[in-house]
Amino acid sequence: MGLLLGLLSALFFGSADFVAAKSSKQIGVYATLLYMQIVGVVLLTIFLVVTGKWQFITSYSSIAKASLWMFVDLAGILMLYRGLQVGKASVVAPIVSSFSVVTVILAISFGERQSWITFVGIVLTIVGVMGVTLSGPDTDDPLQQRVKMAKGVVWAILASLCLGIAFFGLRYPVEEIGGLATVWIGRLQGSVLLAFIALGVKRKTVIPKKKELNYLILVGVLDTLAILSYNIGLIYEMTSIVITAASLFAVFTLVWGILINNERLAMKQWAGIVLTFTGIAIVSIG
Template identity: 60%
Template sequence: MGAVWGLMAAFAFGTADYAAARSSRKIGVYSTLLCMQIVGFVLLSVMLLVTGEWRGIFSVRGIAAASLWMFVDLLGIVALYRGLHVGKASVVAPIASSFTVVTVILALLSGETVDGTALLGIGLTAVGVICATIARPAAGSRSDASSRLAAGALWAILASLLLGAAFFGLRTPVEDIGGWATVWIGRLQASILLPAWLWLGKRRPEWPKERRGWLLVLAVGVLDALALTSYNIGLTHERTAIVITAASLFAVVTLLWGVCLGKERLMRSQWFGVLLTFAGIGMVTL
């Protein structure tokens, strides 16, 4: 069940990232982030009341751990979106998606053990995700491209480290206060911090100007909240290394949405990466 929850998280994360990329082009990175945090907070408030998990929020230890790791997660998302904004997705995506490898390494170092088949599956998935998201750079100005690639790569490396640490650390608050409550605290925290961030930077959030734009940020907020919650629930069923490997399929999901809706074309190496990723996930799940 842990791997199944991880796969559900992957689908939601991948779809949310695709929608967030489109929304960021319309209203900007920080405005998209703010909208998705507010939407997630409202949704999770309802879910806490329905599931009765709100009772666990009163754990001081759980609140502290959730606040810490969800803040690290927020910083990782900001770095990722910033990297996609200043660099090329063909460079940023494979570097940032390697955060799952960081999580697995931290989990194994902490004492988790997996059998040989699962370990091989983890390796195949990591290689597959990287192959699937690497694309040949388009022709253009070499000087301009090199500066954009360098900037995007630096942000992607930072995102990978932050997200990898956050997804490893989330097990602590999840075991204490539950998956829904953990993400709820993160969304509440982000809904306060992001407006302060914009105010300090003397920026004004840009709201969607049409119905389609509102539907887009609504979808991002709902899917991202459900993705994180699915991952957290998966942690209650299985080891971190297994759940995060299943969730790493999100990069392939985003890529496939680009093919289906954005009419993008994949190279042979990317299709090979997709197949390799599915094979790795299958081995981990079995």
């Protein structure tokens, strides 16, 4: 069940990223991220009110843990977007996709133990995902490539560390107050923080049109379902297993690109896809 929920999380994350790319081109990355958080908190608030699952309000330590790890996650996303803005996507994406390595290392360091065959599957999956995100150079100017690479690498490394640490730490609040409450706290916190940052830098507020609003609602729904699937998966399986499955999100983003945008993959990306699914198959058997 944990592995399946991790795969479901990857599907939702990958789909959300694909739709977010379209939204970002229309209203910008920052506005997309802000509205995505708002959509998530509205949906989760409605669900929590209807189901009456507000017990977490009385657990201040659990609220603090959820707030901390979801803040680290938000910081990682902002660093990722910054890296993509100033650097080369073909350099930034593979580095950031390695965040699952950080999560697995932390999980093993804090006591998780896997069989050797499962560990081999985890390694193959992570290597495969990084291979999938590799793309060819988009410019023939070597100097320009080096400059963009240097600008994006630092942000990519920071993003990878933050995301890896966040996805490891989320297990703690999830075990105490559940996945729904943890994500609700994160989305509420993200909405407030991003709104204050926008006011602080006097960023112009973008009012989405109908088509843009549809994209934003879809991104918010998909992203919320993705983090929920991951968090609930942690209840059934060890962190290293769930994060390995969830790391396939990049594969699903590329699949949507192939199906909808008629994009073509390089041979090394196809090799990465084969490695990725071979790794997942080994993990499921192990």
